[in-house]
Amino acid sequence: MKRQERMNSRFLNNGKTFCILILSLMVSAIAQAQQRDSIPDPQIEPPETPLEAPEVVIMDSTNNFKRIQIDGIAAVIGDYVILNSDIDKTLIDLKNQGASAEDITHCGLLGKLMEDRLYAHQAVQDSILVSDDEVNSTSDRQIQQLVQQVGSMDKVLEFYKKESVEAFREELFNINKLRMLSEKMQRKIISDIKVTPEEVRQFFKKIPEDERPVFGAELEISQIVKQPKVPEEEKQKVIDKLAEIKADVEDNDASFSVKAILYSQDPGSKSKGGFYSMTRQTPFVKEFKDVAFRLQEGEISDPFETVFGYHIIYIEKIRGQELDLRHILIQPDIPQSALDEAKVELDTIRKHILEGKYTFAEAARNFSDEKETKFDGGLLRNPTNFDSRFELTKMDPNLYNQVRNLKDNEISNPILEQDPRGGPPSYKILNVTNRYDEHVANFAKDYIKIQELALREKQFRAIKEWMEEHIEDTYVSVSGSNKDCQFANKWVKE
Secondary structure, three states: OHHHHHHHHHHHHHHHHHHHHHHHHOOOOHHHHHOHHHOOOOOOOOOOOOOOOOEEEEEOOOOOEEEEEOOOEEEEEOOEEEEHHHHHHHHHHHHHOOOOOOOOOHHHHHHHHHHHHHHHHHHHHOOOOOOHHHHHHHHHHHHHHHHHHHOOHHHHHHHOOOOOHHHHHHHHHHHHHHHHHHHHHHHHHHOOOOOOHHHHHHHHHHOOHHHOOEEOOEEEEEEEEEOOOOOHHHHHHHHHHHHHHHHHHHHHOOOHHHHHHHHOOOOOOHHHOOEEEEOOOOOOOHHHHHHHOOOOOOOEOOOEEEOOEEEEEEEEEEEOOEEEEEEEEEOOOOOHHHHHHHHHHHHHHHHHHHOOOOOHHHHHHHHOOOHHHHOOOOEOOOOOOOOOEEEHHHOOHHHHHHHOOOOOOOEOOOEEEOOOOOOOOEEEEEEEEEEEOOEEOOOOOOHHHHHHHHHHHHHHHHHHHHHHHHHHHOOEEEOHHHOOOOOOOOOOOO
């Protein structure tokens, strides 16, 4: 294990830098650095004096006078200011989010916050735009998730020590605006970077044999899924119920919000009266977005179906490309007989595969109800890189527990699985089609992974070169107390 860690360390360091960068962008204190009264006027000559925090004299509990430093400026990057309190609060928030702060230093965190602001500053210079609608939509989704996690908006405000929803929204807006500008700038820097097969070969060739990365044990997994068939009478019951709710709202002025609280089965919006704010980019299923964007303000849709069940949508407000809507989701009841039928069908398919009537891949193509995998013979794709291999140490725990005891070419018994997205349950059978033991990187067998490493290194070099060039061309000032930091970039100009 020590040998593997040693060989892998050079490839993990760059990834670790990006992880810290992303984490540092997501904290609630960052917005304080953007307060207008702290931003230097670009038309005014920058001050030459160090950006030290002012001091005040107070009397302590023993009636002695002492000097204390109040919050001051740690650094200025272009039009952005970083306060000393931003660094401290960022570290606290990272710890609260469960991140390990063991390797994060004051100087390292300040350096990452400075990088964030340089990206955002240059994005503005390059006319890279982030619309208010985009930012507000992102903030709305985050607030919805937070409310869902802690139970109420009051608890969210208490946790983040905010006096009002407006103050919290304003701070979240500033955080997300900076983060989205920064991300767009970074994507622009690396958008055109590609690696050729020859570059991949040269990258691999330059790695000393005793330093080549070790890839953990991996599996290729296939599955066949059967969805229980919902009786038509159950579907019609739901459609009739939704039509009844729609008529009551339209004809009798009943509250759509109250109806959603009473009847909706969507856990993400039920407690909020079915409310969502969304744009075309919001990650909702296509059928939902198609219906929502066809409706006019104040209009209620007819009942329609998605993978989650049946819906009706009420458009509360249209703001440009953003919709405020409420919806009600009701799922048809699936009788136990339908679940039993799906299980029996999978048992029969499994029996026929074991008898050699057809292969697992042929059975998947002919009988599986999962469109995403059936045409690929049931082969699962790793969501992180869309490769067919799953590294055991990085697999989803549920999937790992389902396949860990399967031998090669063994087929599991039918497994009942709840849809993590909230859709109806289904049965599936699994098959481990290939197994790869832990091994030192091999160019032919591990080309895709080596290509990823080569591309990551090339992107990292491009980011580094961009950073050096723009630090030189941008106004940067670091307070005297931080000038001794050993930054990864040359922030302190001579």
